[in-house]
Amino acid sequence: MANFEDIVQRCRTAFASGKTKDVNFRRKQLESLLKMYEEHENEMINALDADLRRPKQESLVVETEFLKNDIKHILYNLNDWVKPETPEKSLVNLLDDVQIFNDPYGVVLVIGAWNYPLQLLLVPVAAAIAAGNCVVIKPSEISTNCAKFVTEMVPKYLDNDCYPVVSGGPTETAELLKQRFDYIFYTGSTRVGKIIHAAANKHLTPVTLELGGKSPCYIDKSVELRTAVKRILWGKLINCGQTCIAPDYVLCSKEIQEKFIAEAKEVLKEWYGEDIKSSPDLSRIINHNNFQRLLGLMKSGKVAVGGNYDASERFIEPTILTDVKEDDAIMQEEIFGPLLPIFTVENAYDAIKFINSRESPLCAYIFTAETEVQNLFKRDIQSGGMCMNDTIMHYAVDTLPFGGVGSSGMGRYHGKYGFETFTHKKSCLGKDLHPLGELLASGRYPPYSDRKSTL
Numbered sequence: 005m006a007n008f009e010d011i012v013q014r015c016r017t018a019f020a021s022g023k024t025k026d027v028n029f030r031r032k033q034l035e036s037l038l039k040m041y042e043e044h045e046n047e048m049i050n051a052l053d054a055d056l057r058r059p060k061q062e063s064l065v066v067e068t069e070f071l072k073n074d075i076k077h078i079l080y081n082l083n084d085w086v087k088p089e090t091p092e093k094s095l096v097n098l099l100d101d102v103q104i105f106n107d108p109y110g111v112v113l114v115i116g117a118w119n120y121p122l123q124l125l126l127v128p129v130a131a132a133i134a135a136g137n138c139v140v141i142k143p144s145e146i147s148t149n150c151a152k153f154v155t156e157m158v159p160k161y162l163d164n165d166c167y168p169v170v171s172g173g174p175t176e177t178a179e180l181l182k183q184r185f186d187y188i189f190y191t192g193s194t195r196v197g198k199i200i201h202a203a204a205n206k207h208l209t210p211v212t213l214e215l216g217g218k219s220p221c222y223i224d225k226s227v228e229l230r231t232a233v234k235r236i237l238w239g240k241l242i243n244c245g246q247t248c249i250a251p252d253y254v255l256c257s258k259e260i261q262e263k264f265i266a267e268a269k270e271v272l273k274e275w276y277g278e279d280i281k282s283s284p285d286l287s288r289i290i291n292h293n294n295f296q297r298l299l300g301l302m303k304s305g306k307v308a309v310g311g312n313y314d315a316s317e318r319f320i321e322p323t324i325l326t327d328v329k330e331d332d333a334i335m336q337e338e339i340f341g342p343l344l345p346i347f348t349v350e351n352a353y354d355a356i357k358f359i360n361s362r363e364s365p366l367c368a369y370i371f372t373a374e375t376e377v378q379n380l381f382k383r384d385i386q387s388g389g390m391c392m393n394d395t396i397m398h399y400a401v402d403t404l405p406f407g408g409v410g411s412s413g414m415g416r417y418h419g420k421y422g423f424e425t426f427t428h429k430k431s432c433l434g435k436d437l438h439p440l441g442e443l444l445a446s447g448r449y450p451p452y453s454d455r456k457s458t459l
């Protein structure tokens with residue numbers, strides 16, 4: 005096991021030297037990271053293929069292009085974001101300087117997950133660099149090929165004292181967490197999120213926890229169903245369902261359920277052909293444990309579409325399940341695979357009641373053409389985010405904060421929100437010692453009396 009104390013100490017020394025406070029230094033590091041994405045795009049795609057058998061087109065959209073655009077967006081805006089802010093002043097402070105400085109926290113830890121192993125790690129890393137921090141970078145050990153890429157390549161492009169990469173699984177991470185960090189950004193399961201939170205608490209370290217949950221998807225009869233089915237299945241099947249914001253289950257009436265199934269059969273055939281297993285466009289399940297877990301979940305309800313699998317390839321066919329019960333395992337735990345249960349409800353009110361009786365999801369998807377129904381969900385549902393008549397796409401809007409609420413997480417990032425996550429807003433009041441100011445302010449000094457002003 006690496007000597008984590010030494011690694012963190014080296015970061016502390018680098019941070020204390022002040023070099024990450026220089027915005028030009030940060031820009032150079034970010035430009036270098038962008039160069040890494042450009043020069044090694046194929047290796048990144050190959051690593052994703054080796055870990056998840058991810059189709060190239062998906063990797064381009066959700067990892068490499070996403071990463072490049074993220075850095076370009078930061079570089080374009082960074083000079084504005086770092087500027088001290090001058091908030092409005094009240095009459096009392098008219099003669100004073102009132103400022104907010106955007107300070108880095110110091111040495112931060114970013115822990116990534118395996119399902120989008122590059123993007124979920126390097127987007128927060130870029131935000132932390134932009135904000136002027138030193139960053140200890142910990143990829144998920146489960147996506148081994150991507151972890152190897154990050155471990156080998158990042159040190160060639162980023163300053164080694166400021167941005168070390170550490171590797172390992174739960175044992176190493178537990179050891180790493182004994183160190184004191186100034187901020188921890190974690191992406192992964194709610195279960196491990198609690199471990200991270202408890203470890204951070206020992207040092208009073210602030211955290212962002214990007215966790216999971218069951219994101220519901222409500223559909224009513226006002227929608228153009230073919231389009232809705234395509235958008236829902238795409239969100240479910242990208243990365244073979246191993247997406248934190250995949251629509252986890254569908255809520256709809258019995259009537260819509262039948263039509264949904266008929267449309268889904270046609271869409272799946274159009275996308276993957278008769279023999280889905282031979283299609284190059286569907287990823288595989290990351291490992292044997294998750295494959296077995298998903299087979300267990302498939303025992304709930306009745307298979308209406310799909311149901312086939314092949315352990316030798318960790319292939320699971322896109323599968324739609326009906327007649328699931330509220331307390332079935334598939335309706336209790338996050339699915340994280342290509343299984344889509346449909347739970348029937350009478351109407352939007354029932355759907356809202358159902359969603360609100362459970363933990364707050366990372367996202368709520370609503371498919372309806374009725375503005376009133378949309379407004380009902382916007383008003384009554386607590387979720388990390390919300391997306392109307394589409395899935396996943398809200399994630400790609402730079403100007404929208406991304407994060408969970410309740411058991412789906414705490415904190416937010418993307419674009420400026422990422423920069424702010426890794427920034428301490430240091431407020432500063434600047435006065436002078438002019439006699440007039442002192443006269444105006446003298447009412448605060450003892451001896452107190454009712455006649456004195458409180459200026």
Ligand code: NAD
Nearest residue numbers: 116117118143144173174177178192193214215216217248
């Ligand atoms: P994972 O297994 O890759 O774990 C994430 C990180 O936690 C890894 O770096 C791992 O080494 C570390 N870890 C695992 N066990 C640990 C332990 N006992 N102590 C300390 N560290 C430990 O990923 P996962 O947890 O299987 O990821 C899947 C979950 O992540 C799903 O619930 C999914 O919804 C969620 N997720 C959330 C987001 C988001 O942005 N909110 C994104 C992706 C995944």
